[in-house]
Amino acid sequence: MGGDTKATGVSRRGFLASSASTAAVPLAAGVLGAGAASAQAPGRAPDPRAPVDMVLKVNGTDYRLPLDIRTTLLDALREHAGLTGAKKGCDQGQCGACTVHLDGQPVLSCLTLAVMAQGKAVTSIEGLEGRDGTLHPVQQAFIDNDAFQCGYCTPGQIMSAAACVEQGRAGDEAAIREFMSGNLCRCAAYPNIVAAVKQAAVVKTGRA
């Protein structure tokens, strides 16, 4: 199964990150994950459900978390790192509420396994605000344009909007609407979201 292959491959990476001084290191350098795991417990099948030590770099801080290999990045953030800004709206990549940035690119954290995010910079909504409390231009624009109602999809909308502006995709309203259409808003604040992205884009180009 694909999932199993992925899981073993990445557990090797987690193994390397957490136990660099053990005897398994020379083995692991040339052998696949299964070999590394079996070196851990000779003669016994590895427990696929055993927690794997992972290190996630979120908003500039390292989180060392022992996680079930099946844990999504979204659940790792919400249930293990205490960062509940990213929201679960479908858990299957349909709504966009869980959008975070991985090395600057917007990704659906519910479709990203936590192990896949290791070694990359994760930015969540909590990391957008400046340390002095200054809001990111997109956050301010969402307030100014009443670009949300219930606020549940908002962290995902803002992360997508920030990427939209950052990637220069906010040229006109049609382009913004297209870019932002992966983020569902059931309150339907869409026209205000477009207005907010436009405002933030002006702020950015004004600065540039």
Added chain:
Amino acid sequence: MQPVPPVPPPMENMGKPDPRYEARSKVTGRARYAADEPVSNPAWAFLVTSAIAKGKVRRFLADEAKGIPGVLAIITHENAPKREKVAFFGDGGYVSTSLVPLQGPDIHHAGQIIGVVLADSYETAREAAHRLRVEYEVAEPVAGFRSPGAQTVELAAVKKSHKDVGVGDIDKGLADAAVTVDAEYFTPTQHHNPIELFSTTAVWNGDELTIYEPSQFVYSLKNCVARQLALPPEKVHVINPYVGGAFGSKGAPTQRTALVAALARQFNRPVKLVVARDQGFFITTYRAETRHRVRLGATPDGKLTAYGHEGWELTSMVDNYDVAGTENTAEMYASPNVWTKVNLVKADRNTPGFMRSPPEVPYMYALECAMDELAVALNMDPVELRRINDTMKSPINGAAYTSRSLMKCYDEAAAQFGWSRRDPRPGSMRDGEWLVGWGCATATYPTNMMPSAARVRLGGDGSARVQVAAHDVGTGAYTVIGQATAEFLGIPADKVVVELGDSRLPPGPVAGGSMTTASACSAVKVACDRIRERLGGSVPADPKALAGMFEKLKVGSLEEYAEWAPPGGEKGLAALHEGRMGGGSAERGGGTPKPAMFAFGAEFVEVRIHSRTKEIRVPRITGAFAGGRILNPRTARSQYLGGMIWGIGSALHEATEIDEKRARYVNANIAEYLIPVNADVPLVEIIMVPEVDTQVNPIGVKGIGELSNVGTAAAIANAVYHATGKRIRDLPIRPESLV
């Protein structure tokens, strides 16, 4: 009148367009929704739901699931904790369905809860739920209207309080008519699909239970669960300061909460359940499908002589849920002869429930399409047909409208839209490969109120705190309750702290029926008036003067708890503390006959339909609305905006598809259950028509959250007719409807 920009300038009888009270917490991710609440070492619950719609669970094969490390328990009807039965809310009780899960092997609908897996982690609970094997005894279900064996009952026969409204003689009215319309319409099953998933976290501390759950009515949830678990209500505490969208789906408590709470007690550990999106379609409620037969008769100059409306609504086998929208549509236009009848059709489905404008959306769709058909038959402009039949008193009992700005809305929206440039001939407004159609329809929503309490405290420093167990489901309740407190006390709005969404606060209204502002702010006004009285009539703006007054009164702060009920609704105050929707809700003021209290609007849409592919777009939509006093035009505009986009979804996208053979929802996810996305919504223009109504309630507020999604689908269907000459009477209208 110009469309309102996102930050509206001050307008007549409207408050300040302050940004949302909770805006900063929502854009920074700090707003804590129910499932965000951190709890210590929770056991994770994952539901096991029925694969069949009717029959029995013969047995569970649980060995494999039980053997997974970390699984704490597999709960089925064989070992589930007992809960007391509480009546269906429609019968004066609480719950969204009277069907108590895990009390026996019988299956009454697809997706019924038949098991719960408890495990140390979410991943393990989910795996075990998928590995639990179930053997069923399968029976043939009734899926819907068309199923063999579907049983129709007259609503009046099964619901004592229902009376089919009418006046005059429909047969005579039709016989007298020069022009008649007789047509049938259909609206599909729709699911609310708020983006926030349904969830429940239950934590016990001794004999006290705390529940974190998205709710539109925390007092109802508290009292319901207390009864189900045989606890004194004061032992149950519901905390839910933010709701991630609701639209009716989080109104009546579902059966899951008491089950989760009982398991938390049994296992002596917090239990957290986040219901998967697909399971949410089955374990909560939905807007039921409806059928309509509408008959209209009119004189050659367009005066209605007859309006007949028969509705059929789907409900479950176990509960009789109804919306009976004819009560409102019968009030809509002046007709001397009105006849209505509502029927229920029983099916093997989960019990339906409130969804944004529950009666008005389907029933006004049918009426407003029929009005357009009548205008075509009369060769008359559809706006003029509404004008000719506008009325300032109820056609049923003669009660006067407290205010009715319907035609003002039509005129303002028509002017902005450019309606006078419309060529009425179908198919006449082509633009290259695109067929262009313009249509319009009426929006209406009754002014509902229920009793509310509130507590207001004014501090010696001039700051205030207002507390009410009302709910902000995205409506702007935090903002307008704060603004109202500031206004009634005469202090700046930024000096007010607002607390909502907690069952330990004074009881407030359900976030339903568009009645939070009118009800909660009326109670806030009573409390604020009393505080001002104690200060001799006003709160002095000068801090020193205020401090002096407090010194003289020998107090550090002034606090008032107040209860308010709409005239004639005083008996509902006791029901309010019990969190009951019946008894105290939706009172419409006193007097005989009770005054007719409604908000109105008019909506105009342009559709463009590709002549070859039949792709349907809505490039622009204009709505004008009058809803009495508007406390905050910024949040009000957003409500109208969202509502009209809901209307676009209702017309063109939304439908829960049902497997007719298995009575199962086949698109139970938010990708295949289509809702509008940003690219579907180019231009929405909102016009707010100022309206002063001194009779509806002490603050002149009608309630607007459910106004603007009424009529939109009809306006779009009427525009589709204008574009193509095809009258599509079944929703949603998709390209295949036009091929």
